[in-house]
Amino acid sequence: MPPGPVGPEARLRVSNYSRDYYVNLVENDYFGNVTQEDVAAVLHCFTPDAQVTIYHGDAPARRFAAAPGAGESPLREFYDHLLANYVPRFSGFHHYVDPPSERCAAHFDVELSPKPDSPYLGAGKRHLNNCNFFQCRGGKIHDMIIYYADQGANPGGPTGFPKAG
Numbered sequence: 001m002p003p004g005p006v007g008p009e010a011r012l013r014v015s016n017y018s019r020d021y022y023v024n025l026v027e028n029d030y031f032g033n034v035t036q037e038d039v040a041a042v043l044h045c046f047t048p049d050a051q052v053t054i055y056h057g058d059a060p061a062r063r064f065a066a067a068p069g070a071g072e073s074p075l076r077e078f079y080d081h082l083l084a085n086y087v088p089r090f091s092g093f094h095h096y097v098d099p100p101s102e103r104c105a106a107h108f109d110v111e112l113s114p115k116p117d118s119p120y121l122g123a124g125k126r127h128l129n130n131c132n133f134f135q136c137r138g139g140k141i142h143d144m145i146i147y148y149a150d151q152g153a154n155p156g157g158p159t160g161f162p163k164a165g
Contacts, residue, residue, distance in 0.1 A: 085118040
């Protein structure tokens with residue numbers, strides 16, 4: 001007899017964590033520690049083989065990983081860069097959680113204020129509208145997809161459509 005499920009059943013996982021656990025993981029543990037600029041605590045929210053993909057409009061996806069492979073940057077570099085240059089604030093959370101499949105999504109607003117010594121200071125505050133998708137394993141973030149819209153990035157929206165002029 002095999003040691004566990006095989007075939008399609010092997011992909012089904014049942015979470016031992018509640019909706020409240022995932023909301024706390026995302027909003028307080030993850031985003032709360034980003035706000036507190038505690039990179040070690042942020043990284044503790046992820047599995048050792050976690051990956052993050054960032055999408056913005058028509059720009060190429062950027063990929064980060066706890067153990068980076070080809071085409072991926074180290075996950076820590078993302079947070080080191082963000083927190084060296086900006087003071088982040090997150091608000092207006094709406095959570096969508098599926099505890100049995102260990103998945104959740106959060107829709108929220110972001111305000112990024114450039115730090116006084118940041119090369120981005122001249123650009124001023126950025127206001128983003130984000131939706132992050134989380135696949136968790138064992139109560140930690142395993143795969144996170146970040147999609148953000150930056151209203152001031154391109155005239156006509158992220159795609160530049162319709163073309164101005």
